[in-house]
Every structure is written in C-alpha cells, then in structure tokens.
Amino acid sequence: AAGVIQSPRHLIKEKRETATLKCYPIPRHDTVYWYQQGPGQDPQFLISFYEKMQSDKGSIPDRFSAQQFSDYHSELNMSSLELGDSALYFCASSPRDHNYGYTFGSGTRLTVV
C-alpha cells in the first residue's frame, strides 16, 4: 500500500540558511499535518492543511511557513535556521474525517550546524 512520502530523508544546513521539506500524502488523503520531534522529545504539532487551505496551527515558529498544492503535496519552508531547529520533521496525512487515523511518513532529519 502507498504510504506518506517525505523528502529528503536527511538534510544538513548551516545556521541562517533556508530549507524546504516536502511531503506527498497517501492518494485520496486531502489533509496534511506537520510535526517536529526534537531529540528525545515527543512530536509537536506544527500546522495542518485541508484542501490547500491552512486548517490548524500549532507551535510553528514565524520563521517557518508551509503550503499545500493542488496535487495535495505539501512543503514546509524554514528560514533563518537555528541550531535548535535540528529535529526530525514528520508529515502525516488523513482523509478529512481524520478519526480514521493519521498515517505518518518516515520523516526528514534536519541537522543545523
């Protein structure tokens, strides 16, 4: 079965650089969620999109932005990177009736040096 695809798997950036993470949801899933998991931490909800519109907002820094495109894939744009942004970034997708559950991707590990 198709899963949530995230790219790249690993990314190394320097401080103050920008990064773009991509997420391709499961086919027919129209809702996408982004989470950040710091080292030894639980995943923290950042932002979600439904039908290309922002649906909910969590603890996403102002330096980050995201969008969902017409093919439902989503991109998380991160600017002015800081050392503390080093984390595993997960994308999840679901049908709009997300009580059926969320399927997570394998994540992108971002290291800021």
Next chain:
Amino acid sequence: AQSVAQPEDQVNVAEGNPLTVKCTYSVSGNPYLFWYVQYPNRGLQFLLKYITGDNLVKGSYGFEAEFNKSQTSFHLKKPSALVSDSALYFCAVRDSLGGADGLTFGKGTHLIIQP
C-alpha cells in the same frame, strides 16, 4: 486544551510476560485516542485507536488497549511480550471539541523486553 500523560519513562518486561504501558488523558469533549510505536530513527507506526464503541480496542501486532472513561485512561496491553516489541511507544489524543486538527502526544515510554 488537550493533554496526555505517560507516567513511565521506561517499562521493563521479561519476554513472554504480559505488558502494560500506561496513558492518561485530559480533554474538554470526547477523546479520540491513539497509540503509535517508534523504532530508532524511524517514523511513527500506527498501532490502534479509540474513537467510539467498544472500550477494548484491538490493534496491530497483538496489542490492545482499554478505554476507561471514569479513569481517563487508555493503557496499552499485550498478553505475551516479544523482544521485537522493544521500542518507544507514544499515546496521543485529539479533543472532539475545539476544532483542533493536531494530535497531542505524551512524552513516550521506552518499552524494553528482556530475553
């Protein structure tokens, strides 16, 4: 506001013995509850969920969880542990009220199954 507590950082169980990983929650409305498992450097794998209906929920890999509304708990259980069950387990909740999309996760419990 929604919150989840996993009171144990680590649970140690001998292989073949039953295991329990504890989770309690707090929501304003009705809870939608989930358990996920994470292996090192891997994504979150869905185990099971409670939305409505029977309080005992059966999931993947022989795991089950019991929803207890009076105790606001959703403990994860398995009758006979395997060494391969060793991983990090997260309980998560979403409140039926407030319109929040995102799940709130607990801090996670390291499950260690000893041969």
